[in-house]
Amino acid sequence: MAQNITGKIMVAFIVVTALFAGGLLYYTQVYAYYYEVTATGTDDVQLTGMVSGLPETILYEDFRAIDADSSPIRYRACFTTPSPADQLRDTYKLYPGAEPRVAPSWFDCFNAEAIGEDLAAGRAVAFTGQRNITYGIDRVVAVTQDGHGYIWHEINECGDKAYDGTPLGDDCPERE
Incomplete structure (x- = not known):
């Protein structure tokens, strides 16, 4: 018993x-680990210019963002812009193969599945926000035809190599 x-x-x-x-x-x-990012109001949304090759601020409103110190790919942001995606396409570098990362459900303005569908259907365009914002990590900005925008971080090819131990090669920048 x-x-x-x-x-x-x-x-x-x-x-x-x-x-x-x-x-x-x-x-x-x-x-x-997440915290809300305080908007600067001046440079929260940047796209890399085709001519300058540098991040340039675009017009934006309603900016909301979250981040976490535990991983460089946890950044997510939402905003609106009066600039049509087609106009931006003529001025800023595209980001081919962009795949939005899932955000926590409580960050309700960012729906990775819907953003991915918009990208695949041509209702949104993905731009390079900034290459190597952290070594091996790119900031990606997607803008829909109706002016909604989304930002996330993706591991780039140099990051893939650095994290799996493959030799970096000449096309990757020096690690700081």
Whole structure:
């Protein structure tokens, strides 16, 4: 009889511990490390110019962003712009193969699946915001035809090489 009660207590302890650990893991992934980015109001949304090769600020409003110090690819932002995507296409560098990263569900202005569908259907255009904003990480900016914009970070080819240990090659910048 005592062994039966001891076994039930052990199972209950394991289940409660697993539930607690699972809840803690969920909280840390979805909430704990993120913080809201304070907008500067002057240079939050930049695209790399075709002529200058440098990030240039575009007109924007309603800027919201989140970031986390735990990973360079956790940055997400949303904004609106009066500049049509087609006009921007003529002036700024495109970012081929852009794939938006999923944002936490509580950051409701950023829906990676919908942004990806808009990019695939041609309703949005992806631009290079800034190459190597952090070594091996590019800032990508997508603008839809109706003026909604989204920003996220992607690992570029140099980042892929750096993180998997492949020799970097001549086309990658020096690491700082």
